[in-house]
Structures are given as structure tokens and as C-alpha cells.
């Protein structure tokens with residue numbers, strides 16, 4: 001087919017003001033949508049951060065009434081042995097999750113999330129250590145704090161191993177710093193051995209919060225979970241299932257999704273409206289020219305491809321700028337502790353591209369209709 | 383005059399819907415245009431000149447009758463065929479020029495070639511040659527907004543000629559120009575008509591240019607008037 005593309009692009013670029021307005025509208029929508037969805041996903045991932053941080057276990061066992069990770073219903077110790085006895089369970093260890101108050105010299109008082117990992121295997125810890133070694137937890141009255149928690153409690157102070165604090169009237173030394181995935185609640189996270197954690201927490205909570213287990217190689221984790229449930233009457237979930245449980249709890253029980261949803265929809269609507277309006281005016285102003293082209297012998301398919309090319313170029317440039325803007329935002333905020341872990345996911349980029357595509361289809365629909373039904377005879381009218 | 387007329391209309395009628403009813407604005411128009419001549423179509427405002435021109439050039443559907451252009455009955459063509467026919471056989475000149483404001487003079491003049499599949503760079507060179515021939519050589523790279531009305535109409539003429547069409551249709555080509563420029567544009571069109579196997583049909587109100595016609599066809603109320611006093615004979 002004859003190439004009117006170059007002429008279509010010159011028409012577009014010739015009208016600098018409208019071209020910029022179009023690109024801006026798409027850039028704005030792209031940035032707003034991709035950035036908000038990414039932050040939303042990051043925030044939701046935080047609700048399951050304690051689960052996703054544990055890499056060794058693939059099964060989480062808990063009281064049947066627990067609906068998400070932040071809801072803790074202690075279980076009697078004997079359940080641990082029953083779980084260990086279920087066929088297909090390679091190993092099972094206790095895990096503690098509770099709240100505690102850290103007191104430090106200088107009047108510092110800080111509420112923390114206290115996690116107790118297995119005494120022997122240290123299963124239940126996050127994967128990355130920044131200062132010290134996990135083995136140091138085996139010293140008496142030792143705990144490891146997460147980096148963000150340290151910076152939050154002692155802003156600007158470099159880490160010094162062995163700093164002594166008081167937890168539940170016990171003196172404990174902070175022997176290392178770990179990198180924990182950011183939790184939804186902004187409290188610092190401290191890790192200790194399970195037996196130590198029981199001593200550090202206020203008495204009424206001192207029992208097993210979760211059992212972490214691994215299915216035997218070759219056994220399907222889901223069917224092992226099912227067997228555990230039948231054998232113990234407890235609730236057993238795969239790590240993925242439990243993560244998703246926690247995320248969906250926040251999705252269903254809070255206004256967060258609605259809030260982000262409104263912003264995303266707003267970005268979509270504003271983008272589509274501004275781009276559609278501007279594109280329509282652009283085509284209207286060029287209507288006589290399009291009519292002249294039709295009279296001269298430019299067919300409807302050619303006219304259509306000209307308008308589609310104009311729309312596609314605007315969409316592509318606007319989308320690229322918008323995604324670039326979002327990427328720069330996440331890149332430059334990655335070092336900020338409170339925004340860590342938020343990043344632009346490939347899926348979000350793809351979904352935003354699809355949304356921009358729909359925006360441009362909506363935006364160019366009226367314009368395309370207008371030029372397609374245009375009678376070339378109008379060019380001889382005054 | 384060659385045996386085969388450039389354009390031949392028979393029993394041409396056109397009705398426009400006006401509210402509930404139809405109004406007939408062309409009544410049984412029989413018109414033959416000769417090759418190698420510039421024919422002017424004149425008449426009072428609203429008599430149907432533009433309507434006739436639009437049907438002859440295949441951008442408006444006739445209600446009845448036939449139009450034959452160089453042996454092709456265009457009233458029987460499909461929309462798609464009409465577009466292709468116009469692309470290779472017709473040149474258009476409008477009162478409002480209708481140039482694309484974002485394209486240079488040479489690019490504007492090259493549009494019919496590009497529409498027919500010639501790459502823009504090559505089409506621009508061809509268009510440049512046509513523009514040079516009509517005295518626009520120094521202005522090839524100017525945008526329409528940088529040109530005077532007469533210059534813009536010359537760009538439009540170059541656009542209408544660049545693909546060597548057999549029929550040139552012009553609606554009020556001088557209406558937006560001063561007398562002198564109008565005359566110059568018309569002389570150019572007459573030369574175009576005479577120098578090639580081509581017919582030129584000009585619709586006009588402009589009595590200052592009547593002298594340049596090979597033939598004048600008068601119209602009133604949608605009908606052609608009998609032709610008696612021809613200003614000059616067709617060569």
C-alpha cells in the first residue's frame with residue numbers, strides 16, 4: 001500500500017501544541033497508572049513479608065481460626081510432634097511471632113515485631129544478613145534486628161555489634177543486622193531463637209504461633225498440607241497460599257484497593273479524555289485537508305492508516321516517557337528506607353501498555369469515524 | 383477537436399434532500415468537453431456549478447444520468463474504483479488551495495505521487511520540477527504560511543499537474559486572488575490545457591478572466607444555456 005506515513009507524521013509534528021498535549025496526556029496516564037499500581041503491589045506484598053522471607057519452609061501450619069499472618073492464635077506444643085508424625089513431612093519447627101517493647105539507654109522505647117526462629121536450624125530467618133552471622137543468635141540473650149528497624153530506632157547511628165537493650169525486663173544484646181522485607185506495619189523486626197523469644201515476650205502470648213514445615217521431596221506440598229489438616233485438625237497452607245491469604249485479607253478488609261483503584265481509574269479517564277479531545281480537535285482542524293486528500297485519490301484505508309499511525313506514534317512516545325518517568329521514580333526512591341521494595345514490575349508495564357492501547361482506541365475512535373465518513377465533496381464548499 | 387470527448391455527460395440529474403422533500407439542482411445536463419481546451423462554467427450563485435463539477439470529477443454521486451471521462455463511465459464505478467480513477471486521471475484545484483500547512487511547497491505538490499506509491503523523497507524531486515516550470519523554483523522549501531495567495535495557488539496547480547492527469551477541475555481558482563495574479567494563474571491553466579492531451583474545466587464567477595476561456599458554458603437554475611456567442615473557437 002502506498003506510504004502516506006511520512007506525510008501523516010509531518011502533519012502530527014507540524015501542530016506542535018497539539019502534539020505535545022497528546023503526548024503529555026498519554027505520559028500522564030502512563031505514569032499515574034504504572035506508578036500507583038506498582039506501589040499498590042509493593043504495599044500488598046508487604047502484608048505477606050514475614051511469610052515470603054522464610055525460604056526453607058514451604059508449609060505453614062496454624063490454628064484453624066487464623067486468617068492472615070498478623071493474626072496469631074497460640075497452639076499447644078504437642079501439635080508440633082503430631083505434625084512431625086504426618087507422612088510426607090520432612091521436618092517441622094516452631095515459629096514465634098509477637099510484639100515486644102525494646103528499651104534502650106537514653107529513654108528510647110520502641111515497639112518491635114519479635115520473631116522466634118528454630119533454636120537448632122534457625123529456620124524462619126530472612127535470607128540476607130548485613131552485619132554479623134546468624135550463628136551469633138545461639139549466644140545467650142542475643143537478637144538480630146532488621147536494618148530499617150535499626151535506622152528507625154537510632155537514626156544516623158552506625159551499627160555497633162553488642163548494643164545492649166532491655167526487652168521485657170531482660171537485657172539482650174543486638175549481635176547483628178539483617179535485611180528483612182519491609183513489613184506492612186512499620187515497627188522494627190527483631191529475631192531471636194524460639195526459646196529466647198518465649199522468654200522475651202509478655203507471658204500470655206508465650207506459645208507456638210506457627211509451625212513451619214517442609215514437604216518431603218517428591219511429595220506434593222498441597223496433599224501433604226491436606227494430610228496435616230486431617231491428622232491434626234490444624235490449618236495447613238502452602239507458603240504461596242498463606243501469602244495470598246494475607247494479601248487478600250488486606251484487599252478485602254481495608255480501603256486500600258479502592259483508594260488506589262480510584263487513582264488508577266482517574267489516570268485512565270483523564271488520559272483518555274484529554275487525548276481524545278485533543279486528537280479530535282486535531283482531526284477536525286485538518287478535516288478540509290483530509291477531504292482534499294480524499295478528492296485527490298487517497299483511499300479510506302490509506303486515510304485510516306494515517307490516523308492510526310498518528311495515534312500509535314503518540315501512544316508509543318507518551319507511553320515510553322511515562323514508563324521512563326515511573327522507572328526513574330522507583331530507581332531514585334529505592335534508597336529511601338520507607339519506599340524500599342517498591343519497583344516497576346514487568347507485568348505492570350505490560351498492563352499499562354494495554355491500558356494505553358485502550359485509551360488510544362477510545363481517543364481516536366471519534367476522530368477515525370469523522371474522517372472515514374467524510375465526503376470529499378466538502379472541499380468545494382465554502 | 384478529437385472524436386472522443388474528454389468528458390461527456392448525458393441526462394445528468396442531482397437531487398438534494400431538503401427536509402422531507404428532494405430538491406433537484408441539476409436537470410438533464412448534457413455536456414461534452416473537448417481535449418486540449420479550457421472550458422469555463424459560469425452562472426449565478428447557487429445554479430449548480432460546483433455540484434456539476436463535483437459529479438464530473440467523481441467525488442459526488444449523480445442521482446440520474448451518466449458521466450464518461452476519457453471513455454470510462456465513472457457513474458458506474460464503485461467507490462474504490464472511483465478513488466483509483468481520480469488518483470490517476472484527475473487534478474484538483476480548489477478556491478481555498480487546501481494545502482497541508484505542515485508540508486513544504488514541494489512536499490504539498492508531491493502528494494498525488496506519494497498517494498500512488500512513489501516514495502516522498504523521489505516525489506519531492508518530481509514536484510520540484512513542476513514547481514520550477516511555473517516559476518516557483520525559489521520557494522520549494524517554504525511552508526504554505528510563508529507564501530502569498532497566488533504562490534499557494536501555484537503550489538496547488540503543481541499538485542494538480544504532478545501526476546500528469548488528463549482532466550483538471552478547478553472551482554473558483556482565482557476568487558481569493560487579486561486581478562493581476564488571477565489572470566496569471568488562468569494563463570498558466572490555459573497553457574496547461576493546450577500543451578498536452580488534457581482538458582481543463584474551470585468554474586468561475588470572475589468575469590475578468592472570461593477572455594482566457596476557449597469556451598464558455600453558461601448555467602442557470604441547474605440547466606445549461608444554449609451556447610451561441612462563443613468568445614473564440616476551439617483550436
Ligand SMILES: Nc1ncnc2c1ncn2[C@@H]1O[C@H](COP(=O)(O)OP(=O)(O)OP(=O)(O)O)[C@@H](O)[C@H]1O
Pocket residue numbers: 398399407425426427428429430431432433434587
Ligand atoms: N450537500 C447539499 N445539500 C443540500 N443542498 C445542496 C448541497 N450542495 C448544494 N446544494 C444546493 O444545490 C444548489 C447548487 O449548489 P452549488 O454549490 O452547485 O451552486 P454554485 O453554482 O456552485 O454556487 P456558487 O456560485 O455560489 O458556488 C444550491 O441551491 C445549494 O444550496
Ligand SMILES: [Mg+2]
Pocket residue numbers: 431432433553
Ligand atoms: Mg460553487
